Amino acid sequence: MVTRTSSGAASDVLDVVLYGTHVAEVRRGREPHRLDWTWTADAAARWGVGARVVGHAAPVGEPGARLHDLRAGVVVAGLLPEGQARLHYAVNAGIDPDDTFAMLRRYGRDTAGALDFVPRTGRPGDPAAEPVPLGDAQVRELLERAGSSRRDGGLTSISLAGLVPKIALRRAADGSWWQPPPGIPSTWILKVAHPVGSDAADVVDTEAACLDLGRRVGVTTVQAEVIEVDGLRAIAVSRYDRMPDGRSGVARLHQEDLAQALGLNTADPARKFQRGRTIPSWRAASDVIRAGRGRLSPLARLVAFSWLVGNSDHHAKNTSFLRHADGRVDVAPAYDVAAHLHHPGAHRTALDLAGESDFDALTVAHVVDEVASWGVPGDAARAAVVDVVTDLTDALARIDRGRHPGVTPGAWTVLDDRVARAAGELGLRS
Structure with a gap:
């Protein structure tokens, strides 16, 4: 069970949860690219001061201590999309792309790794919430929306770093795609292929082949395949940072x-x-x-x-x-x-x-x-x-x-x- 303190207005605070422990509170920093990150007593009690379980550049501090705001902004920004992809995500949600806190509040429920940025009014994961099944046309719409700037309510609560627009979904045993609700982990990442006829059109194909070779050599566990959803070519890759779990599924x-x-x-x-x-x-x-x-x-x-x-x-x-x-x-x-x-x-x-x-x-x-x-x-x-x-x-x-x-x-x-x-x-x- 995750416990959290109650200081600060709900809209101004994100509780950072890692492996079921409330490790920090995050607030807006002095500038859009900075964050006010305050360590909790729970983080120090579980892992000890100086432990690098959150990150190499973010060792756990004394309870109440703050990670340098510029360092916190850089570390957290690494979880967010880059370049045009970040712009698309921001415009879709009506957010300033330079506002790291706002981007994190909107897209921080399912980041790369295990950090879960929970709005003070939210919960780490609602066990009653269920993933929503998606048809091919809906998957294609999500992929296209990730690569365009349309202010229509945003994408999901998921953030994936990188320049290439991508989405994260769950995949059922029968191969069907499901959209997880906020706080529920995704299991696969989908990226749109470059246009047919372009110099980079086969990048998704050689990526799938190299990951196939990599599994045989033992340097990866990632599954990959080139797919077509409603006429749109893409590559689907399994997330190595998600593991089967008997209690919660993932x-x-x-x-x-x-x-x-x-x-x-x-x-x-x-x-x-x-x-x-x-x-x-x-x-x-x-x-x-x-x-x-x-x-x-x-x-x-x-x-x-x-x-x-x-x-x-x-x-x-x-x-x-x-x-x-x-x-x-x-x-x-x-x-x-x-x-x-x-x-x-x-x-x-x-x-x-x-x-x-x-x-x-x-x-x-x-x-x-x-x-x-x-x-x-x-x-x-x-x-x-x-x-x-x-x-x-x-x-x-x-x-x-x-x-x-x-x-x-x-x-x-x-x-x-x-x-x-x-x-x-x-x-x-x-």
Whole structure:
């Protein structure tokens, strides 16, 4: 049972609930992009002062202590849509897109991870409320509304970070879609595909294929498929931050992305990329895991896999960490992973590998050196890369390519060649 204090007008206070514990109160800050975040006694009692269960950049404070308002604004803004997607969500709800508190009040009931921002007059989740079944036309309308600015009552109470418009729903065992009520977790994310004929039209197809490969290699648990809803192409991906729960049906698993962990303000989307900066970086990601006493080998495997498939968009918002209720930290399963190198033009990594960002210049040695730079012994760094190359070679041989008709033969050839080349550099038998 969640208990909350009663100070402050209901419309001016959001109670922050994590794993059933009221951890903080949030109010408007001095400026639209700042938030007044006050820690509760319950947070300190359950996890202890200094615990990073909420986030790497937001350690639990003494009861009544405040997280710096600018830091609170940056960490929470990382849960909200970015760029045009944020503008669409704001206009749909009649909100100023720069008003972080208003956006959070409207869309903070089902964010990435397990933080639930509950209006003082609300409840963490109404057990009597039920998801509403949706037909294809209704799903299409929600997807189109997420990518347009129409003031018609808003979308849902769900917030998903990122530049690409997306919605979150529940999916039944028969494949049907359901809209969850406020406070009830969603389980799948849907994103509209780029227009047919555009350069990025096959991104959803290679994403589904890469996640299929990733499950076989063991770097993700995410299910993905390209779907068509009322004539609209989209990709549907399962949420790794939602788990089956015998009592309530679905439980939230907390997570944060690398940008949030580092306290990066990604109002400028370029801040998600390294581009010559010290952060964000893979080494900084390893530091987050090390601070949480997590294992670095899954991060090494993720980095190697992402490089091998040619994922040039693996930036700080596409790299995340799981923060368990017991304080453990793990790298999150791979998501938003797609193959890009079959498209014409120059390609750069989002985060450098051993100081190099040009995909044409990168070799296996860069990946091994990058992992070793985190403090991993050289032999162990090489072994991690060898394992991924071996597993991905097997996965490419076994995957049913017919299940991914939108992936062109040219894209498959680039994938095959990259993995074969890596195996050759490592001296592995084909």
